[in-house]
Amino acid sequence: MTVGDYLDALEALPFGTVGDLTGGAPFLVLSPHPDDETLGCGGLLALAGRAGIEGHVMILTDGAASHRNSPSHPPERLTALRRDEAERAAAELGLPEDRLGFLALRDAATPSEGPAFDAAVDAIVARAEATDVRTLFVTWGRDPHCDHETAFAMARAAAARLGAALYAYPVWGLHLPRGDAFDEPDPRGYRLDIAEARDDKRRAIDRYPSQMTRMIDDDPDAFCFTAEQLAPFLGAVETFIEVRT
Template structure:
């Protein structure tokens, strides 16, 4: 997760308490990973930056691994632009650190998951969206499941990955699901842009929640302040609260 665009992601965003209250009062569809799979044997999770797949799908990834489903994680960028101007985290060092962090996190949740590194420019995915669509299409097979960031997620990289994943899925005949990440920040339960009619809630066990929390702790480059610039953590406490729920959400 990096800096954001015109969807006005600023400050602390919509409090998690507001989201949780809305989830308890709305008739949200309760689904399962088995239902999402619909007999598919391969799931591709397209991650714009290292950590997005764990934040949005850390519990789902565990459930897929338990079912012996092939989990294919596609790393679109290395996340090298999350600390601009930092003497502590120059781009090349940051990219290496983030790759190491997500490797440890993925190993904890799904040791057999595979990762394909595409090395698109962090912060510049929109400019290469057509190329990304072609690249993703070559990785997919008919009837695979594809999980991408919400196409209105707020971050330009997230939205570009969502659009490219949608196009590639249509080309290859795959089932597509979207996941909000920054969307929890800029949106609110009563904004018309938030698609409640598409929401599927996937329950997580206490053990799955615990392992996801432990996996997130590996992302120290994102959860700790930058001593090189004095900037606050990219993922402050209020942001992390959104990924500690007893469920995860996909848009069908």
């Protein structure tokens, strides 16, 4: 199988509902950085809220690595900005303030093992248990980013302890070279039609100007989404891969 074969298979997954994905019970979206939750699950969160299904979000890192060399936005200021952006995005999706949490791990340096990893998993489990969460959503383990890979590992460990279902939402994996060999079982899961919430999701994405624009213009090496990178998240479908635990 190639990456292209796998991505084509994702586009052929059956359509499901928010109820199919969550069982109608509370769920928790784990986001490596402030913005991943909106990019991958913005439609899910908005539609769940309209259906009376309780969605929660936990953002794992402080997001301070996107502009490492900005004189105007040193880490503390950038962390505060990105938290504010996340809160504004959540509001656009109809997510109450008490359903958004921040673990504040160091961006681009999340622990992949050891006591710090275990402590992060403990925090995820505690949040899920406190809110009666039955399903976890997390970035795909094949996303080529260290924090996305670690988030996936944390979610998998937490889901095993909770006995919860686990779905992965691809972000950077959607841009893997299509011709590369790919050792992954055929995907199972659902596509979600988010047409009704598409405008809400777009407004939520726009609440992340630090990532979507050059508003911080004093770091020539800063991260900023290109139109090509953003395009997969502006459509009417979100994709969720069932993780076999």
